[in-house]
Amino acid sequence: MKVYFELNGEQKYVEIKPGERLLDLLRRLGMKSVKEGCRTGECGSCTVLLDGRPVRSCLTFAAKAKGHRITTLEGLGSPEDLHPLQEAFLETGAIQCGFCTPGMILVAYHLLSHNPDPTPEEVREAISGNLCRCTGYAKIVDAVLLAAERKRKGDWR
Amino acid sequence: MAIRRYHYARDVDEALSLLLAYEGRGALLAGGVDLARGPGTDVEGLIDITAAGLGGISRDAKKGLVIGATVTLEEIRTSREARDYLGGFLTEVMRHVATLPLRCMATLGGAVVSAHPWADIPTALIALGAEVAWRNEEREERAPLEELYRRPFRAIFRRAVLTEVRLPAWGGAFAFEKVSRNAGDIALLNCACGLGVKDGKVAWARVAVGATPYRAARLTGVEELLVGESPSAELLAEAGRKAAAEAKVGDDLRASAEWRRAVIPALVRRALERAAREVKGDA
Numbered sequence: 001m002k003v004y005f006e007l008n009g010e011q012k013y014v015e016i017k018p019g020e021r022l023l024d025l026l027r028r029l030g031m032k033s034v035k036e037g038c039r040t041g042e043c044g045s046c047t048v049l050l051d052g053r054p055v056r057s058c059l060t061f062a063a064k065a066k067g068h069r070i071t072t073l074e075g076l077g078s079p080e081d082l083h084p085l086q087e088a089f090l091e092t093g094a095i096q097c098g099f100c101t102p103g104m105i106l107v108a109y110h111l112l113s114h115n116p117d118p119t120p121e122e123v124r125e126a127i128s129g130n131l132c133r134c135t136g137y138a139k140i141v142d143a144v145l146l147a148a149e150r151k152r153k154g155d156w157r
Numbered sequence: 158m159a160i161r162r163y164h165y166a167r168d169v170d171e172a173l174s175l176l177l178a179y180e181g182r183g184a185l186l187a188g189g190v191d192l193a194r195g196p197g198t199d200v201e202g203l204i205d206i207t208a209a210g211l212g213g214i215s216r217d218a219k220k221g222l223v224i225g226a227t228v229t230l231e232e233i234r235t236s237r238e239a240r241d242y243l244g245g246f247l248t249e250v251m252r253h254v255a256t257l258p259l260r261c262m263a264t265l266g267g268a269v270v271s272a273h274p275w276a277d278i279p280t281a282l283i284a285l286g287a288e289v290a291w292r293n294e295e296r297e298e299r300a301p302l303e304e305l306y307r308r309p310f311r312a313i314f315r316r317a318v319l320t321e322v323r324l325p326a327w328g329g330a331f332a333f334e335k336v337s338r339n340a341g342d343i344a345l346l347n348c349a350c351g352l353g354v355k356d357g358k359v360a361w362a363r364v365a366v367g368a369t370p371y372r373a374a375r376l377t378g379v380e381e382l383l384v385g386e387s388p389s390a391e392l393l394a395e396a397g398r399k400a401a402a403e404a405k406v407g408d409d410l411r412a413s414a415e416w417r418r419a420v421i422p423a424l425v426r427r428a429l430e431r432a433a434r435e436v437k438g439d440a
Contacts, residue, residue: 018163018203019159019160019196019203021193040194041194041258044258050261054261056190056258058193059193059194059262060193061186061193061203063163063165063203063205064189064205110257128257129255129257
């Protein structure tokens with residue numbers, strides 16, 4: 001079957017299998033920021049935004065993308081033009097192995113899109129579904145708060 | 158058998174006719190969380206009902222809530238209707254369920270039909286006296302959820318589409334408590350309690366305990382103990398102890414029956430204490 005959807009602002013019309021997961025489709029389309037961790041919806045490393053809301057791509061059928069807007073980390077920034085959240089993660093040391101980082105940044109992006117001035121507790125709650133085995137989370141919280149501060153000052157897109 | 162077809166149903170009639178045509182080899186989905194984790198080996202066709210007109214949350218004439226089967230748990234958590242119903246009880250329950258990305262996918266109808274014994278939502282819905290509606294090939298049917306779970310409901314939903322959940326208005330307060338290993342984890346025990354108070358005495362009580370590890374059940378003996386009495390600290394503690402005696406508990410890989418029996422008194426007492434603090438005495 002073929003489905004239309006928007007991926008990071010680009011229209012796509014692609015062949016999918018009826019039982020295929022969104023995670024596998026996105027990686028097949030070159031979105032390698034979408035990581036396969038647990039494949040049971042627990043770890044959060046496959047998180048993407050569907051119409052702006054975070055979902056687990058490992059537990060989402062690819063067919064559900066039809067007519068919707070999918071955003072992966074590739075849609076926020078690039079190595080040449082980092083998103084302010086990516087810059088904040090780098091500056092605060094919130095990245096170690098990096099496997100959880102795309103999912104963390106996408107849930108943080110969703111949080112800041114409707115709460116520009118979160119408390120540390122609200123940041124912790126927002127990232128609570130995303131596991132990181134390296135950082136201990138403190139620097140990730142710092143990074144999101146730093147990005148929020150910059151967003152409030154207008155350094156954001 | 159691999160999944161061969163994915164259908165987008167435009168309304169309930171189409172969803173139902175597709176489901177019946179598959180003769181047990183089709184599955185309805187909205188969020189699709191459970192099916193994506195592991196569809197049954199006999200599932201050949203997936204029928205997506207997200208656009209079948211089963212969304213929306215509204216108040217009914219009696220100030221109860223009507224929630225469409227495909228409304229996501231996060232839509233409920235962030236809705237004004239849920240915040241205005243029973244002082245935000247449902248908002249609080251949803252906050253305890255899984256994590257944000259899963260709540261953005263999972264639906265109320267999915268939670269009702271999947272009916273995982275450890276799930277929080279059936280416990281809350283049973284305490285609230287929820288009624289569910291579904292369509293089969295002959296008619297629309299309704300039943301209290303508590304009664305539906307005593308029937309072969311999995312067989313019913315192989316040939317029917319759950320359409321909505323109705324929650325009655327209550328002139329009292331409810332509280333939800335849960336014990337789990339961490340905030341996003343499934344429950345080791347959960348409990349939902351409601352109280353109405355009139356002239357200083359308990360006018361009605363609703364007590365449901367789930368993840369025992371069996372599916373949620375009301376504890377009518379505890380409810381009877383409470384009614385007609387003043388909601389004192391001693392009474393609520395006694396209700397907690399009686400709950401441990403009345404609840405059917407068992408062992409599973411997460412906790413023993415002995416542990417559950419030891420924890421239920423505190424869990425039920427806490428939920429009753431919170432409901433008693435919030436109740437306005439206008440039952």
